[in-house]
Amino acid sequence: MTSEEYIILSEEKYIVTRTFDNGKYIFGRFDTLEEAIKKRDELDYDGWPLYDEFLVDKEINEPHVIKINGEYYEVYDPSKIKIANNPNYKRDVMNLVENIEFIEDSSNIPFPQSDDLNRFIFIGQNLLKKDMSKEDIKQSNQIGNRIVNMYTSTGFYFHVFEKYKKDNKVYYKLSDKGRHIFELNEYDRNLNICKCILEHEILYRIFMDSLSNSSISKNNIVNIMLEYDLNLKSMVTIERRAGCISSWMHWIFNLMDFDKSNQSTLC
Numbered sequence: 001m002t003s004e005e006y007i008i009l010s011e012e013k014y015i016v017t018r019t020f021d022n023g024k025y026i027f028g029r030f031d032t033l034e035e036a037i038k039k040r041d042e043l044d045y046d047g048w049p050l051y052d053e054f055l056v057d058k059e060i061n062e063p064h065v066i067k068i069n070g071e072y073y074e075v076y077d078p079s080k081i082k083i084a085n086n087p088n089y090k091r092d093v094m095n096l097v098e099n100i101e102f103i104e105d106s107s108n109i110p111f112p113q114s115d116d117l118n119r120f121i122f123i124g125q126n127l128l129k130k131d132m133s134k135e136d137i138k139q140s141n142q143i144g145n146r147i148v149n150m151y152t153s154t155g156f157y158f159h160v161f162e163k164y165k166k167d168n169k170v171y172y173k174l175s176d177k178g179r180h181i182f183e184l185n186e187y188d189r190n191l192n193i194c195k196c197i198l199e200h201e202i203l204y205r206i207f208m209d210s211l212s213n214s215s216i217s218k219n220n221i222v223n224i225m226l227e228y229d230l231n232l233k234s235m236v237t238i239e240r241r242a243g244c245i246s247s248w249m250h251w252i253f254n255l256m257d258f259d260k261s262n263q264s265t266l267c
Contacts, residue, residue: 007036016040018048027142028076047144076141081118086187089255093194097208102201109157111230113240114150115247117193123151124160124174128182131173158196194252202228206245207252216249218242 006018014036016027027043030036114120119141126132126140137148152172155161160178163170174182181192198204206224210216221242225232232238 004033004037004040006040007033016043020048042143042147045144045146076119076122081122083190083255084186085257087257088187089191090257092191093252093256096191096195096198097204100195100198100204102204103159103199105200105202107231110153111225111232111241112154112157112248113244114147114154115244117248117251120151120154121189121193124155124178124182127161127172127174128179131171133169133171137172157200158193160196190255194255197248197252202230203245203248207249210249210253216246216253218246221245221249 006016008015008017013029013031014033015029016036016039018025018027025048027048028036028039030039123137123141126137132140134145134148134152137152138144141147141151152161152163155172155178158178160175160181161172162175162178163172165171181189181196184192198207202224206221209220209224213220218239222235222238225238225242225245230238230241232241
């Protein structure tokens, strides 16, 4: 067992788990201790979702699914996210860069703050099955209201999510653009997510800066952000959002198999 509170090591996975009066719950499995600590700290901040579906009545290393409004959903598990390697990503991402057309950013949509694009994709895949309420998204992702808002806001920023009210409850669904993207195979879907990022001028500039400097620099990201009116009221907030964008850049570079040892070959 690790020395970190509410984290155990099992089958080479770091598992966030906690026991309450009515039983033991699991809140995610992670490849690294750092990821598990981040998840635990989010739960400490937002609250631990004590849904019955998360009660452990079997071995902790077994995956589990939950039933939401008659549909079965697998609970988000970042340790299970594996993106297939494809040497064409380098070529096709650079083709996107050369042919990108910028869209106008809306002041009504906050600048992104969700740092796990794989979780965002997971939510989009679930919305492809069925429209979901905030509570549905909370359950399938084991997250609190604040984190749900962060990820659905990213969907609005990319123009792939929409929301509506029904019976005094807010529901989320895919836009026509979102449905088109999430119906694609994994490769084309990921390329379209890259396009959703790069068609924002500020993110395109950050990507090109990272590419030309052969590194992803949070300081450079902050400096570029400061050139835009993002309605962010403090440097602390700007730096946090820069951390989100840094993770998006890493996600694209990982698709391109663009690690530190070969970055200079891409520039």
